[in-house]
Amino acid sequence: METIIKRVDINNIDNNIIKQAGNILKEGGLVAFPTETVYGIGANSLDVNAINKIYEAKGRPSDNPLIVHVSSKQDVQKYAKKINYTAEKLMDEFWPGPLTLIFEKRDIIPDNITGGLNTVAIRMPSHTIARSIIKEADLPIAAPSANISGRPSPTMAEHVINDLNGKVDMIIDGGYCEIGLESTVLDVTDTIPTILRPGGITKEMLEQVVGKVFVDPAIKKSNKNLIPKSPGMKYRHYAPNANLFVFSGASNKVIVHINELIKTEQEKGNKVGVIATKQTKEMYYCDDVIVIGDENKPDEIASNLFRVLREFDNKKVESIYCEAFSNKDIGSATMNRLLKAAGNKIINID
Numbered sequence: 001m002e003t004i005i006k007r008v009d010i011n012n013i014d015n016n017i018i019k020q021a022g023n024i025l026k027e028g029g030l031v032a033f034p035t036e037t038v039y040g041i042g043a044n045s046l047d048v049n050a051i052n053k054i055y056e057a058k059g060r061p062s063d064n065p066l067i068v069h070v071s072s073k074q075d076v077q078k079y080a081k082k083i084n085y086t087a088e089k090l091m092d093e094f095w096p097g098p099l100t101l102i103f104e105k106r107d108i109i110p111d112n113i114t115g116g117l118n119t120v121a122i123r124m125p126s127h128t129i130a131r132s133i134i135k136e137a138d139l140p141i142a143a144p145s146a147n148i149s150g151r152p153s154p155t156m157a158e159h160v161i162n163d164l165n166g167k168v169d170m171i172i173d174g175g176y177c178e179i180g181l182e183s184t185v186l187d188v189t190d191t192i193p194t195i196l197r198p199g200g201i202t203k204e205m206l207e208q209v210v211g212k213v214f215v216d217p218a219i220k221k222s223n224k225n226l227i228p229k230s231p232g233m234k235y236r237h238y239a240p241n242a243n244l245f246v247f248s249g250a251s252n253k254v255i256v257h258i259n260e261l262i263k264t265e266q267e268k269g270n271k272v273g274v275i276a277t278k279q280t281k282e283m284y285y286c287d288d289v290i291v292i293g294d295e296n297k298p299d300e301i302a303s304n305l306f307r308v309l310r311e312f313d314n315k316k317v318e319s320i321y322c323e324a325f326s327n328k329d330i331g332s333a334t335m336n337r338l339l340k341a342a343g344n345k346i347i348n349i350d
């Protein structure tokens, strides 16, 4: 299939392009577009065939459910059976924005969106381009991240083109995604909500609005026997082509250790890379150091993570070494994605 690629300026949106995207969605096609978190591949949530095309384009396991994107809060009652007080409060506070809520689903939502679950994930994005497309289509839009399943999520149109050119009808290039990590997924079917996937809206932010919030213990992965409630969390994910190794411990010791590994690998003729912060970049003896951001700016590190992982694919390194980042604020979501990309291993240097 020939993919139509169109650039849209977020500050001066060309309505003809939005109309074209809306029509493709109405006709059951696939349109990739930017959101404030990552790029998504959109399709009509109510069209079983369109949804199947998403799974096919991504190579995604069919038991991993999709998020339904809406352009207004009122739409939620069309797809969710019950909206409790906790959910109301969270929607008032955080929508539009990077928070996905899990509700009991109504029958109108096809089973192939929810992987057979009786719940549905719903989010109202804040990105102007995403919202105008959803509004124009006048449909609930299912949109998983616009990457081939298992690859790092796309934060630039170039990433989407690399993964999906020829597999979707249209790609809207709307520039960088500001947050750079996917939305927080929160189960609000019980009175006390549970975080199923950490993201831009942190546990602390949620607790300020609704009090106690649980975290699905399977996210921490200390116990391999726990099955995550968010099916997507059980797969290896966000992975670059190279092997990624993450090290925790005192920064100076970690740097010495990484430098030793670099030396050993280079002596063997292997090409390696390092993910460094602005503060540590000069300390590594390696040609391929990519700076992810300032260690005191967790938002910057979060927004660059997936792009940096993809850049190492272009450099064709065999191993990537990275210091663990702070778990503060969005840092817990960054560490969750980084560890998944590393196959959930963290090496502690004492």
Ligand code: TXA
Binding pocket: 035, 037, 038, 039, 040, 041, 064, 065, 066, 067, 098, 100, 102, 114, 117, 119, 120, 121, 123, 125, 143, 144, 145, 146, 181, 182, 183, 185, 196, 197, 229, 230, 231, 232, 233
């Ligand atoms: O930021 C985002 O959420 C992006 C943008 C494009 O909106 N979308 C995204 O979609 O990350 P995806 O499909 O890559 O991730 C959806 C996650 C998966 O981990 C999936 O298992 C979980 O949401 N999920 C979806 N429906 C669910 C449900 N009913 N119960 C539990 N988890 C669910």
Ligand code: MG
Binding pocket: 144, 145, 153
């Ligand atoms: Mg994804």
